[in-house]
Amino acid sequence: MKVLLVGDFQYGSGMTVYMMNTYKQLTEQGVTVECLSYSGKYDFEKETDALGWKTHYVTRVGQNPIKHWRDWARFCKRNSNSYDIIHFNYSSSWNFLPVLFAHWFTDAKVVVQSHNTDYSNPIDSKFVKFTIDWVNALGRHVLAKIADLKIGVSNESLVWMFGSGSHGIVLKNGIKLSHFSFSQKARSVLRKSLGISDSTRVVGMVGVLTERKNPIFSLKLFERFHSSQPDSHLVIIGRGGLQQKLEKEIQQEELESFVTLINHTSAMNEWYSALDVLIFPSLFEGFGFVPLEAQASGLYVIASDQIPRDVMITSSIAELSLKSTDKWLDVLDRYLSNPLSNRGIVSARNIQQIDKAGYSISSSANVLWGLFRELVATRGKV
Template structure:
């Protein structure tokens, strides 16, 4: 059994967190422990029962304590590798500390940019400094590899795979979720899943729904997730007189159930690496309408429509909203694909074991 320490988890269940919750139970000869960068208890921590979870503060919160905790982890526990997972390389101190301790490093890119200028500058400098420190380079998509590594072709694409069968459409679950929110069965429910942050462009989503709702009043928008902009978005919905038609669920334990309740999945993000929620939505057989900056690598079912997120294109989003005819069969298209974790996990494990053996 090989031991790997994974950096880093947060208290919000985003793409990185979902990746490891999906893959952890499929890795047979690798044990994972995790570093979290938040002092809060993780809402999904109970799902990582056999894993040790260390708290290391962000550098901006306490740089001295951070360095001390990182060194303590590497000095007192034997790990075969550090698996560095991040949206950018703005902070690379843990990579340098791992190398000092003689521990191999695996880089893993999970996004294609950041919207913060200071992080972008540090990222562009640091990716040149640490490139040689990675024994292996992973990325969730080609666009993420281009963002993270000086030579993108050096990276192995590890797709954000899921347990496809878990997400296949269920009419009974659909009815149960809708009943819990008092949504009539004949109403259309649009939805998105994600952190309520600038990147996800949720104000655009609300603008699209506003125009669609005028056309079809028997409709709802379900926004699944949490984040720092929740109050701002709720206020925006109220200002548009949509408070009773937009449901903010907060963070939920099982997104698969909620996807069965939706009719159309919308994702107007400003940027993405390769969104696992879009893989999940396809497994649920949903027609998906997404921003045209999102990678086409994820379009397995060919049921994704890519549209511009310019302000003058909202009407085009509305015109393209339509339901899939046979959701169960649509979702089954992912079975056996690179996004089916029963197939992809074995490949990933062999790749890692080859690096650290």
């Protein structure tokens, strides 16, 4: 079976984490993978090359929509018989033309997977918002009609992508659970690299630095906590358009010695061990890999109540309304005043619970493999 994996392939994207982890499992089942990136980013080129996954690129739609769609039409016509499945990973339905081209110009089965419950980026202009909403509604109708398989990472994401009347499959976002086991060694090494002691209370925020992830909220919350608890540190891992705004705020509040910004790391599992509390104040999410990974590490998590409840699996996570910063501060203070002395035990317990709930990468990959086999059976080959 040969699959074209379509996605953003950029650092900080939960969608990309999902795709890479899942397809590494599927290649063990004999799936041949090629990739197509629509983000204009080449972040994962070395990794896909090392895996032997040929990667194609199209012009980013925001850079030049006409060229983006022309690139897609030409690609589909050139590769009309190249793939058994074309697997689109999208955050919204307004850019539906590439899916339509795959449906029209190839004999591949078309799979569309929804990874969000709103647009990836905020839209300030009322006119642009009205126009995008109209096109997005049209896209829902088109995708619901032409997709051979409709998948969502949550019920909410299915409705967002395909409409409330459309039927699809919720596929749990699995992670490699053992990879996120708590490590005392990693904790000691990374805290030493920050120049802090084991008694320092470390708060973490992980995600692309965009309005949707709400990093300014995280920084403001830490400012208030730090003013009463000076032996504390904030680590923000991610990069994006709000980075300069964050840096300016850090300088203005003279927090340079107490806040560390990390653009990207491939050792996210180790950083979870170094933290005491993870805050996840997203305005919306399709699912939420980061709080799931953090729970596997036995880490306290405070999350926005705007993310799907599917991720609230263990007793290590609390959900709070973004309307009450005081409540966030109270819970943060309570967690950090009672640090866990048995992180390893909590991590092992949480991993068992997450596995039982069906969120291991092997479980979710096996489900997807079964769905793919059913699809391609009609084409006479697996």
